[in-house]
Amino acid sequence: MNDTSRPAVLAHRLGVVRGGAPVLKELEFSVPRGTVTGLLGPSGCGKTTLMRAVVGAQARVTGRLEVLGERAGSAALRHRLGYLTQAPSVYLDLTTTQNLDYWAAVLGVGRADRSEHVRSVLADVDLTEHAGALAGRLSSGQRARVSLAVALLGAPELLVLDEPTVGLDPVLRRSLWDLFHRLAAERGATLLISSHVMDEADRCDRLMLMREGRVLAEGTPGELRARTGTDSVEHAFLHLVEADRRARTP
Numbered sequence: 001m002n003d004t005s006r007p008a009v010l011a012h013r014l015g016v017v018r019g020g021a022p023v024l025k026e027l028e029f030s031v032p033r034g035t036v037t038g039l040l041g042p043s044g045c046g047k048t049t050l051m052r053a054v055v056g057a058q059a060r061v062t063g064r065l066e067v068l069g070e071r072a073g074s075a076a077l078r079h080r081l082g083y084l085t086q087a088p089s090v091y092l093d094l095t096t097t098q099n100l101d102y103w104a105a106v107l108g109v110g111r112a113d114r115s116e117h118v119r120s121v122l123a124d125v126d127l128t129e130h131a132g133a134l135a136g137r138l139s140s141g142q143r144a145r146v147s148l149a150v151a152l153l154g155a156p157e158l159l160v161l162d163e164p165t166v167g168l169d170p171v172l173r174r175s176l177w178d179l180f181h182r183l184a185a186e187r188g189a190t191l192l193i194s195s196h197v198m199d200e201a202d203r204c205d206r207l208m209l210m211r212e213g214r215v216l217a218e219g220t221p222g223e224l225r226a227r228t229g230t231d232s233v234e235h236a237f238l239h240l241v242e243a244d245r246r247a248r249t250p
């Protein structure tokens, strides 16, 4: 089913238990199609776990989780999702191009189109100059971008990116955020992007603010500022944390 009137991701009472402890607790949220949605919250609040659930890589998920109109984890989603994990997954003894060629073949990109497609995603992540370099000789930021390029292969409808800009310099970070918005505007892709850096919040169309396994609030950066009467998303977050603490204190 590819009903584009449905949100890209829809969660109802989503829960996950890891190591015997609840890590996601009764989450309710939706990610509208064609948006760049930021998943923000402190380290350990459950961002990676939520993303793993969305891409179908997380065990012990309860509740309802719909992705592109399908049940999360269903085989029909395999070619419609791109996932960037925090640890770069590249073969160090292959060149940048060989890594991408390999993954493009796995994804079923036809041989005739493959080299053009690989060239295009390498340009997207600004790695054209390093196309022939062994991945083992790239810097960690360059290697992370090879992984990002892998996630872009096949022009997926939903890109789930776990901290894609961590450790990158400001110029590169800006060019990647520009790329994310281009993918949404020109291809209608939906991007769910995690970060624990609040200064990236204003680059997102929408935000989900998380803390301790729960979604504290969702909305545009402007809505969250207005709702809390604050002048930055960081202050909005602190305000929401305090309001949540008060509401939970008997």
Ligand SMILES: Nc1ncnc2c1ncn2[C@@H]1O[C@H](COP(=O)(O)OP(=O)(O)OP(=O)(O)O)[C@@H](O)[C@H]1O
Pocket: 018, 019, 023, 041, 042, 043, 044, 045, 046, 047, 048, 049, 050, 196
């Ligand atoms: N393999 C695991 N087994 C048990 N518990 C885990 C495991 N991985 C993570 N957790 C726990 O799940 C919780 C959420 O972790 P998660 O990695 O989703 O957080 P995060 O918000 O992505 O953090 P960060 O920003 O540091 O990547 C943490 O309390 C963590 O200790």
